[in-house]
Amino acid sequence: MTASLSDIRRDLALANRLLSNEGVLDAFGHVSARHPENPERFLISVSLAPILVSEDDIVECTLDGRPVEPTERRLYSEGVIHSEIYRARPEVQAVCHHHAPKIMPFCISGEPLVPVSQLGAVIGTEAPFWDSQDEFGDTNLLLTRPEEGASLARALGPHWIVLMRRHGATVVARGVRELFFRTVHSAANAGFQMEAKLLGHVDALTPGEIERASQLRPDPIERHWSYGLARLP
Ligand code: MN
Numbered sequence: 369m370t371a372s373l374s375d376i377r378r379d380l381a382l383a384n385r386l387l388s389n390e391g392v393l394d395a396f397g398h399v400s401a402r403h404p405e406n407p408e409r410f411l412i413s414v415s416l417a418p419i420l421v422s423e424d425d426i427v428e429c430t431l432d433g434r435p436v437e438p439t440e441r442r443l444y445s446e447g448v449i450h451s452e453i454y455r456a457r458p459e460v461q462a463v464c465h466h467h468a469p470k471i472m473p474f475c476i477s478g479e480p481l482v483p484v485s486q487l488g489a490v491i492g493t494e495a496p497f498w499d500s501q502d503e504f505g506d507t508n509l510l511l512t513r514p515e516e517g518a519s520l521a522r523a524l525g526p527h528w529i530v531l532m533r534r535h536g537a538t539v540v541a542r543g544v545r546e547l548f549f550r551t552v553h554s555a556a557n558a559g560f561q562m563e564a565k566l567l568g569h570v571d572a573l574t575p576g577e578i579e580r581a582s583q584l585r586p587d588p589i590e591r592h593w594s595y596g597l598a599r600l601p
Contacts, residue, residue, distance in 0.1 A: 376401050379544040381423045386596040388419035397466035400450040414441040431455050452517030460540045462547035467536035470559040475531050482572035488557030489581035490550045498523035499533040545593045
C-alpha cells in the first residue's frame, strides 16, 4: 500500500521532531521524503531547526532543488544532498542528513563504522566515506552545488549510510518511518562501537548476520516509531 501525500507530509513533519528528540538532529540537519505520486519531486522543510518543523513548513521541490510553488522563505543550503540522492537512487523514499554527536568521531577519524549489534545491522555491509577534498579541494564543507550532491550520491552507491569526512552523515531508506529507524540505530551503533572499543576488542557482525539482521520487517519499524512518538515532550 502506498502512503498518501498527506500521510507523508504528516510523517515527515513528525520525523523532524522525532529525530531531534533522539539527539540525531540539532539546530542543523534535515530530513526529506520523495513525493509519493511524482518521483521527480521531494518534500522538505524550509530552513528551520528541525524540532520547530510543522506540516506548514514543508515545501515540494523538484530534483533541481527548486520549490514548485515560489516561496519567500529560505530553503536549506544543502538541499542538493537530497535531490541528487533521489536522482541516483530510485528506490530511496526518504533521506536524513545529520551531524549527530555519536557519528562525528567516525567522520573525523575515518575509523570504519561497522554493525556491532542486532539493530546496528541497519548500517548494512558497508558505510562508505565521502571526502569533499577528493573532488572539490578546500570548501566551507557544506554541499551547495549539484555536483557536490551527485558526488556524495556516487559515494553512497547502493548503501544506506554515507559518512562525510569532517562533516556528518547521510542516511537513506525506503520510507520515512524506516528512515527514523535506520538513522537512530546507526547512530546508536556508532556509540556502542566506540564505547566497546574503550573496553577492548570489538567484533563486527559477520556478513551473514548483517544480511539476516538487516531484513527490516514493518513491525519493528512501527514499534520504534510509536516508541519515538511516546517519548516526545
Ligand atoms: Mn551538513
